[in-house]
Amino acid sequence: xxxxxxxxxxxxxxxxxxxxxxxxxxxxxxxxxxxxxxxxxxxxxxxxxxxxxxxxxxxxxxxxxxxxxxxxxxxxxxxxxxxxxxxxxxxxxxxxxxxxxxxxxxxxxxxxxxxxxxxxxxxxxxxxxxxxxxxxxxxxxxxxxxxxxxxxxxxxxxxxxxxxxxxxxxxxxxxxxxxxxxxxxxxxxxxxxxxxxxxxxxxxxxxxxxxxxxxxxxxxxxxxxxxxxxxxxxxxxxxxxxxxxxxxxxxxxxxxxxxxxxxx
Ligand SMILES: [Zn+2]
Numbered sequence: 001x002x003x004x005x006x007x008x009x010x011x012x013x014x015x016x017x018x019x020x021x022x023x024x025x026x027x028x029x030x031x032x033x034x035x036x037x038x039x040x041x042x043x044x045x046x047x048x049x050x051x052x053x054x055x056x057x058x059x060x061x062x063x064x065x066x067x068x069x070x071x072x073x074x075x076x077x078x079x080x081x082x083x084x085x086x087x088x089x090x091x092x093x094x095x096x097x098x099x100x101x102x103x104x105x106x107x108x109x110x111x112x113x114x115x116x117x118x119x120x121x122x123x124x125x126x127x128x129x130x131x132x133x134x135x136x137x138x139x140x141x142x143x144x145x146x147x148x149x150x151x152x153x154x155x156x157x158x159x160x161x162x163x164x165x166x167x168x169x170x171x172x173x174x175x176x177x178x179x180x181x182x183x184x185x186x187x188x189x190x191x192x193x194x195x196x197x198x199x200x201x202x203x204x205x206x207x208x209x210x211x212x213x214x215x216x217x218x219x220x221x222x223x224x225x226x227x228x229x230x231x232x233x234x235x236x237x238x239x240x241x242x243x244x245x246x247x248x249x250x251x252x253x254x255x256x257x258x259x260x261x262x263x264x
Contacts, residue, residue: 078255079224082262083108083247084199086137086175088232089120089127096241097232098126104248106258108132109197111175114139114159116233121166128167133264135173136160136194141234144176144185152188160192173197173264195263199229203243206231211242218247222254227261 083101088094089112101108110127112134117124124134138144139162142155156174164170174194176185186196203217218228228247230240248258 079257080259081222081251081256082225082227082260083230083244083258084111084135084175084197084227084261085109085230085232086111086177087141087234088112089116089123090233090237091120091123093237093241094120094123094127094232097244098123098130098132100241100244100248101132101258102130104252104258106248106252107260108258109135109173109261109264110232111135111137111173112159112163113137113141113233114155114162117159117162117166124163124167128169131260133173133260134163134167134169134171135175135197135264136163136171137175138177141177143178144174144181144189146182147185147188149188152185156189156192156194160194171264173261197227197261197263199227201226201228203228203230205229205237205240205243206234209236209239211239211246214239214243215246215250218243219250222251222256 083106085094085097085108088110094110097108100106110124110132112120112124114136128134136156136159138155139159140155142151144152144155147155160171170193172193172195174181174189174196175198176196179198181189181196189196201218201221203214203221205214208214214230221228230244231237232240252258
C-alpha cells in the first residue's frame with residue numbers, strides 16, 4: 001500500500017523541529033496526531049479490511065485527525081458479540097468452525113453434549129488451546145425440568161466430569177437444551193458452580209440449509225453484548241459453517257469483536 005502523503009507530513013514535522021518559534025512547537029502535537037492517525041487507520045484497515053482504507057486515509061490527509069478519529073471511534077463503540085456453539089463436538093464441523101474462528105481472531109464458547117465429549121476430546125482440547133471456553137449442554141440433550149438430584153447429576157454432573165477429563169477445564173456455565181430449565185434445576189446448577197446462559201440471537205441454523213438466511217439473521221440482530229446461538233452438531237451443519245464465515249467477516253468489518261460470553 002502506498003501512502004503518498006506520509007512523506008509530506010514527515011517533512012512538515014521536520015520543519016517544526018528546526019523552528020525555534022513557540023507557536024510551531026505548540027502545533028507539534030497536532031502533527032504527531034496526524035501521523036498517529038495514519039498508523040491507526042493503516043492498522044485498523046489491515047485488521048478489518050473493507051472500505052475504510054482509502055477513504056479514511058484521504059480524510060486524515062485532507063482534514064487532519066478528525067475524520068479518521070470519528071470513524072475509529074464509531075468502530076470501537078460497536079462492542080462485543082458472544083458466539084456460542086451447541087450440540088457438538090462433531091468431527092468435521094467443529095474443526096471447520098475452529099479454523100474460521102482462528103482466521104478471524106475470534107473467541108467463542110462451545111456447549112458440548114456430554115456423550116460426545118470423550119470420542120471427540122481432541123477437538124475440545126484444540127478449542128481450549130485456541131482460547132475458547134467450554135460450557136455444559138447436558139449428557140444427552142436432556143430436558144432440565146422436573147428432575148431429581150440424581151437425574152440432574154446424570155445429565156449435568158456427568159458432563160462436568162467428562163469435560164474435565166478430556167480437557168482439564170471445568171465448565172462454569174450451563175446452556176439448557178431448548179432453553180428449558182426450571183427453578184429447581186437452576187438451584188442445582190448453582191450448587192455445581194454453573195450459571196445458566198441463554199442467548200439473545202437465534203438464527204435457527206438447525207432449521208435451514210440456507211447460509212445467507214442464517215448470516216442475515218445474525219447480522220440483523222448484532223448489537224453490543226449479543227449472545228448468538230449456533231450449532232456445531234445435531235445434524236448437517238454446512239450452512240452454519242458457511243454462514244459463520246460471512247458473520248465473522250461482515251461484523252468484524254463493522255467493528256465488532258468476538259469475545260467469550262461472560263460467565264463462561
Ligand atoms: Zn442443543
